[in-house]
Amino acid sequence: MGQIESRKVYVKKVTYNKKQNEDASVVRRINYSGTPEESIRFHDPYAERVESNNYFEKLFGYSARDNKSTTQVNGLILKWGNGIPAITTENGDYSFRLRGRILADYGSSFGSRFHNLNVSRTMMRAARIGAEGRIKQLSWVIESDFSSNSLVLMSAYATWTTKTFGHVAEYTLGHKFSERGFDGSTGSYNTVFLDRDLVATTLVPVMGWYGLGGAYKIYGNNWHVATQIAGDQVNNVNMKNNIRDDITYLARAHYIPFRNNTYLLHLGIWGYYEDVKPAQNFTQDIEALSRTNNNFNLQFGPTAPLAHSFAGGLEFFGMRKSMWALVEFGARRMTLRRTSGIASSSTDFAGMTGTVRAFSAQYGVFLTGEKPNYMPRNGVWGLPHVLHPVIDGGMGAWELAFRWDWANSSHVFSGADAWTLTAGLNWYLMSTAHLMFNYTHAHVYNATGDYIGSNSGDTFGARVAVIF
Numbered sequence: 001m002g003q004i005e006s007r008k009v010y011v012k013k014v015t016y017n018k019k020q021n022e023d024a025s026v027v028r029r030i031n032y033s034g035t036p037e038e039s040i041r042f043h044d045p046y047a048e049r050v051e052s053n054n055y056f057e058k059l060f061g062y063s064a065r066d067n068k069s070t071t072q073v074n075g076l077i078l079k080w081g082n083g084i085p086a087i088t089t090e091n092g093d094y095s096f097r098l099r100g101r102i103l104a105d106y107g108s109s110f111g112s113r114f115h116n117l118n119v120s121r122t123m124m125r126a127a128r129i130g131a132e133g134r135i136k137q138l139s140w141v142i143e144s145d146f147s148s149n150s151l152v153l154m155s156a157y158a159t160w161t162t163k164t165f166g167h168v169a170e171y172t173l174g175h176k177f178s179e180r181g182f183d184g185s186t187g188s189y190n191t192v193f194l195d196r197d198l199v200a201t202t203l204v205p206v207m208g209w210y211g212l213g214g215a216y217k218i219y220g221n222n223w224h225v226a227t228q229i230a231g232d233q234v235n236n237v238n239m240k241n242n243i244r245d246d247i248t249y250l251a252r253a254h255y256i257p258f259r260n261n262t263y264l265l266h267l268g269i270w271g272y273y274e275d276v277k278p279a280q281n282f283t284q285d286i287e288a289l290s291r292t293n294n295n296f297n298l299q300f301g302p303t304a305p306l307a308h309s310f311a312g313g314l315e316f317f318g319m320r321k322s323m324w325a326l327v328e329f330g331a332r333r334m335t336l337r338r339t340s341g342i343a344s345s346s347t348d349f350a351g352m353t354g355t356v357r358a359f360s361a362q363y364g365v366f367l368t369g370e371k372p373n374y375m376p377r378n379g380v381w382g383l384p385h386v387l388h389p390v391i392d393g394g395m396g397a398w399e400l401a402f403r404w405d406w407a408n409s410s411h412v413f414s415g416a417d418a419w420t421l422t423a424g425l426n427w428y429l430m431s432t433a434h435l436m437f438n439y440t441h442a443h444v445y446n447a448t449g450d451y452i453g454s455n456s457g458d459t460f461g462a463r464v465a466v467i468f
Contacts, residue, residue, distance in 0.1 A: 084468050093136050099143065100129040101189045101467040107292025112457035121292040123147070125463070126188055128154065137161050152235045154210070164218055172215040175234050179226045179252040180204075180270055181328055182315040182380060183360070189467045190373065190381040193424050194290055194438045197360035198405035199328040202286050202298070203311050205274045206246045207232050222256040224378060248274040254315070254379030264319040268379055270330075271312030278337070282306035285449070286407065288418050288442040289459040296442065296457055298418040299449035300356070300409035305337040317374070324372035326362040331355055334412060354412025364401030364424075383467070389430040397428040418444040436463040 071078040071085070078085040086097035103125035110118050130143020140158045144151060157174025179185040184200030195201065211230025218225050231245030252270035259265070276282075282304060285297040313330025338351040366372065366384075373384035388394025401424040408417040420442040428434040438461040445454045 094134065096131065096133040098129070098131050099141075099468065101126050102128075102465070103188060104464045105194065105290075105292055105461065106463075107290045107459050107461040109289055109293040109296060109457055109459040112296065112455055114451050114455060117293065117296045117451065117455070117457060119293055119295075123292055125291065130155065156234070168219045170215075170217045172217075173213075175210055175212045176215055176228070176230075177210055178228055178230065178248075178250050178272075179378075180250065180272065181252075181313050181330060182266075182268060182317060182326060183328065184270075185252065185378070186381040189465055190383065192362070192364060192381060192399070192401050192426065193403060193422055194436055194461045194463055195287070197328060197358075197362065197403060198286065198407040198418070198420065199313060199330045199358040199360045202356060202358040202407045203313065203330045203332045205248045205250075205272055205309070205311070206276050206282075206306065207248050207274070210234075211248060212245075219377060222259075222376070223254060225251070225253040227251045244277050246274055246276050248272055256376060256379075262321060264374070264376075266315070266317035266374070266376075266379055268315035268317070269312070270315070271310070273308070273310050275308050276306045278305070282334070282336070286418070288420055288444050289440055289457055290438070290461045292461065293457075293459060295450070296444070296455075296459075297446075297449070297451075298407055298409070298416055298444050299446045299451075300412060300414055300416040307335045307337040309334040315379075317379075319372050319374060322366040322369055322371060324364050324374070326360070328360045329358070331357045354409070356407070356409045356412050358405070358407040360403060360405045362401065362403040364399055367398040367400055368395065370397045370399075370428075383431045384428055386428050386430050391430055396430070397426075399426040399428070400424070401426070415447045416445060418442065432468065433466045436465065437461070 069080045071080070072090075075090055077088045077090060079088065084098050086095060088095040104122070105125045106120075106122050108120040112118050124147045126145055126147055128143055128145040130141065132139065132141045134140075138158060138160055142156045143154045145154045153175065155174075155176060157172050157176045159170050159172045161168065161170050163169065177187075180203070181200050183191065183196040184203075186196070207230060210233040211228065212232065212234055213228060213230035215226065215228040215230075217227075228248075228250045230248050230250070236245075250270075250272040252268065254266055254268040256264065256266055283300075285299050287294055287296065288298050289296045309332055311330060311332035313328060316327045318325050333353065333355050335353045336351060364372070368387065370384055370387055373382050374380075375382035384397055384399075386394075386397040388396065390396045403422045403424070404419070405422075406417075406419045409415065410417055420440055422438055422440040424439075425437045426434055427436075439458070440461070441456070441458050443454070443456045446452055
């Protein structure tokens with residue numbers, strides 16, 4: 001996935017690994033013992049697509065069931081859906097499947113007044129392989145990812161699914177992707193644009209996109225609440241330095257107050273508090289154009305020790321037939337330490353506080369009549385249901401989307417701000433394979449870093465994406 005999922009959050013002395021991939025939380029129905037009519041959930045990308053399609057079949061009145069053939073061998077059932085069989089027992093108590101994704105990117109940037117920022121590159125955003133399984137109510141996931149010439153462990157956790165106050169609930173221990181906003185909680189394969197919005201990429205905690213710890217989720221018919229307590233991600237070099245983790249407390253909730261045969265409205269709120277290790281210096285770069293141009297950045301924060309920060313945001317999502325709109329806003333309040341046992345390049349900022357803000361407005365429409373690929377259970381993007389897949393002789397699904405992003409750190413340590421405008425065209429050959437084309441114009445102003453002052457640039461980006 002690029003060198004870091006957070007668009008580069010750098011630290012001195014103790015640097016957490018910049019290889020943080022993402023993992024959309026996806027689920028599957030299994031029988032809940034004692035109450036056959038009810039169900040609990042299991043992590044399975046294909047099954048969540050079917051679940052979502054059934055939801056839209058009820059909501060919008062069209063048939064969205066995907067064909068999925070099965071083969072039975074000596075009491076085991078092989079379900080063919082995403083090109084790899086899921087193996088289950090006849091009673092459904094046990095299952096196993098491989099999983100993975102391939103995201104290959106190309107980007108060409110131009111127009112910058114700094115010659116070194118006008119580059120064309122290819123990169124493997126993700127080459128991920130893993131496995132998942134279930135033993136009745138206990139499910140597990142483990143996977144690794146190879147990109148940018150390095151191999152790292154991604155998801156590695158176990159989940160116990162049960163009922164709490166009559167609602168489906170999940171207790172998870174291990175290394176897990178964190179929920180933080182609409183775009184920020186969506187897996188890399190499912191995002192509408194090549195990169196998540198600036199709300200997600202700017203307001204990343206020091207631990208990154210993943211953390212090792214515990215999580216709890218509870219689901220209702222039109223809402224969910226997720227909480228997590230996590231230390232640093234497992235690829236962190238902390239293991240070699242014998243110092244404590246950065247401890248982060250996260251929470252996110254979404255609610256669907258209104259829906260009918262034409263419209264849907266989603267409201268969401270999220271936040272986190274992080275207590276940063278004493279030996280942690282702070283500086284941050286956020287790629288404004290694309291991951292294939294990792295030097296065209298919004299740069300802020302001197303190399304100074306960060307003590308703690310508190311962040312939060314709001315999300316508003318709406319649908320009307322084949323059209324959708326998303327608005328997100330967030331802010332992060334940071335406090336630097338007054339004293340530190342490590343060298344700092346900017347002691348003048350000791351004890352200071354500052355706030356980083358970010359905003360995003362997005363709009364899209366499926367030109368071929370599909371419904372937006374919204375997952376109502378977790379309130380994130382998911383796999384679309386393609387009405388006429390290319391493999392069946394159809395034209396696939398075509399989606400046109402636009403996004404305006406803004407981020408400002410002029411109230412934190414060193415002034416910087418940026419805005420971007422992106423137009424995207426997505427061609428879904430089928431639900432599990434698509435092509436993406438983005439054109440982005442970005443403007444940044446940096447008070448520090450390698451490229452100081454105002455700068456503008458453009459990039460054309462493309463991606464081939466497959467999930468299984």
